[in-house]
Amino acid sequence: MGLDGSNYLTICGPHRTLDTMEQTRLITAEEVxxxxxxxxxxxxxxxxxxxxxxxxPKQLNGCGQISSNVLRISFNFRxxxxxxFFIALLRKYPDCHIKNEYNTEMGDSGIWIGSVNGDGSLNIQSAGWVDITMDEMVFDDYGLGM
Structure with missing residues (x-):
């Protein structure tokens, strides 16, 4: 990731686990x-x-129950x-799946996906790319680009 940017974190898991995560603001210092x-x-x-x-919002799930199994979290980083932190969350809540999408002011973007396999090992995938920056977008929109 670059200098400053935004993250969009999605956590899927059992509703009781997500209830705990909401109550503790994800994880406590003692738990790490x-x-x-x-x-x-x-x-x-x-x-x-x-x-x-x-x-x-709560929806009808595959078991015929009404629940919400998804948290959406947005935060900035520097x-x-x-x-x-994501790995600590996976170790604390192995029944969850985590996806983080990010972008920076310099145009760096990417995705980080993590889950825990049945044997307890971590399954982590990530990819990154360079997107157009806000400055480039403005220059292109007004014909000021190269």
Whole structure:
């Protein structure tokens, strides 16, 4: 990831697990053994000032029950990738699937997807690419580009 950017995190899992995540604002410092790097991410990226957590409205699921199994979280970042935080979430909540989409002010974009396999190992995939920046878009729209 680049310098400054936005993230759009989607967490799918059992509704009771997501209830717990909402109540604790995802994870507590004690649950990550007060790891200073992860606590820094929690305080700076996932604080109430910077992070919006929304539960997808309840719907009829495949078992005929009405529930909501998806959290959508938006937050901004600066310089430090939050992948260690995502891995901590997967270890704490192995019954969840996490997808993070990001983009930076410099046009870097990407996706990070993680889940836990049946044997307890992590299944993580990621891809990144360079998108057009806001400046390039403005220059192209007004014929000011190269």
């Amino acid at each position: 053994n007060n790891d200073t790097d992860i606590v820094f991410l929690m305080e700076n990226y996932f604080s109430e000032d910077n992070c919006k957590i929304n539960r997808v 310089n430090i990738e939050p992948t260690d």
